[in-house]
Amino acid sequence: MQIPLVDYLVLGDEPHLQANECADCGARFFGRRNACARCGGRSFNPVRVSDTGTLRTFSIVYRAAPTIPTPYVSAIVLTDDGTSVRSNLINIEPDPAKISLGMKVKLDTYIVGTDDDGQEAVAFGYAPV
């Protein structure tokens, strides 16, 4: 039994991210929405976000709350369909020499934890292509 880390990660044969897209202006958001931050529109349609994109910015985080493993690479990825996504870079060394701004990345998923009922939480990250 698996559960996504966040509800905008859709599991299944082709795990992908799903955004709420404003029906009026097309602005995309993740998570529960009340109205659109861009135009005030109140209706949204679920859309599949492209799995591939480029690295917009990153930081290698060494200092975090005690229970959080470090170092990790935090990133903002701009997907090929123009949606910003915040996530970790995965399958890459946390070394600035190995990470280049603008590099191509692709969505990938992994198991991030298991609860007392044996339910696995699935997270996503972006890996170099």
Add this chain to the structure above:
Amino acid sequence: MAQDIWVLGTHMTAFGRFPDQDAVDLATAAALGALDDGGVAISDMDILACGTLFQASAGMGQQVQKQIGQTGIPVYNVSNACATGATALRTVIMAIRSGEADLGLAIGVEQMGKMGLLSGGARKEKNVYEPSGRYGAVMGIDGILGTDTMPGVFAQAGMEYANDNDGVGFEQFAKVAQKNHAHSTLNPLAQYQREFTLEEVMGSPMQSYPNTLLMCCPTGDGAAACVLVGEERFASLSREQQSRAVKISASVLTTDPYVESGHMQPDVNTLTRNAATAAYEQAGVGPEDLSLVELHDCFATAELIHYDNLGLCEPGGAGDFIDRGAPRRDGETPVNVSGGLISKGHPIGATGVANVYEVATHLRGEAGDRQIEGANVGLAHVIGLGSSCGIHILEKSGAG
């Protein structure tokens, strides 16, 4: 502006860690200092605004009144992240502009002690995963889906600038911190007053690449206050009061307008650019007219991008700006001659008032060893994530 507004009196406590005092002690010291400096009394004040972030529900303004004078005037307790102090100032400015007040007191205070890393929650793993919150998350996402930590968020803002512009990298960011630590050695009110070499800055423990420990502001305690006066009352003040007063020629507060990436990361640029444009227009000055700038260098990466956001450098030229020493105290546009948040310290609620204190003190010619000679126009900038940006432009008094 409806009517001109002046800083009549201003004071700040030293920034540091003061476990023997509480926030009321610090705020009171700043308030009494500002009243004395302006030659006025609490009984002259028509309004008091008090900013603190971490004690936002404590009624800090009223607690200060109970120490310095309960005169029954309206108190506004304000909280607006790192723009809290600037928001307290603006609250008094708006009251004077509206005609409801002639004189007012703005205080910013914070007692943080050794609070350590801000934001980035510990991960609380539930025994049984259940989606909760606006993202339906089954556990804390910090460190899995990127970072919530302040050094990391501002690192990403800096790296995005490096992505878009040539000549910006780890060394340019480090030079910012080296400069501010060097500046702080001349400021007796700074939390740290020690110079470091560029190698020491770059070699100190990495917090969030490219921000090392010496490129991050500390937590700490402190307070600052300003007494503000409107034009009508200003005319009846003594010649000495008028000559030391500093004119507020722009006061602006903005929030971040919609940008595509805003749903995933704080945008610290657009609202700063908007605030700067509005402030320069209000004041009728341009960035080339500024004798000094105190800007929000919570992290070295932040200062560098604000050179561009405030128009201090050519568009895209922040790397060259620091490389050629332009923001050093002997450069084209001295930036953070107080030592900045990185070395002077950043007791959050106090910061937006303390940077006005710093600029005003230079415009008065009273900044001692760190005085920027001939300073006549200065800009104070803060940004609070969420986001809010406050900019005040101050001008030397023409009177006296």
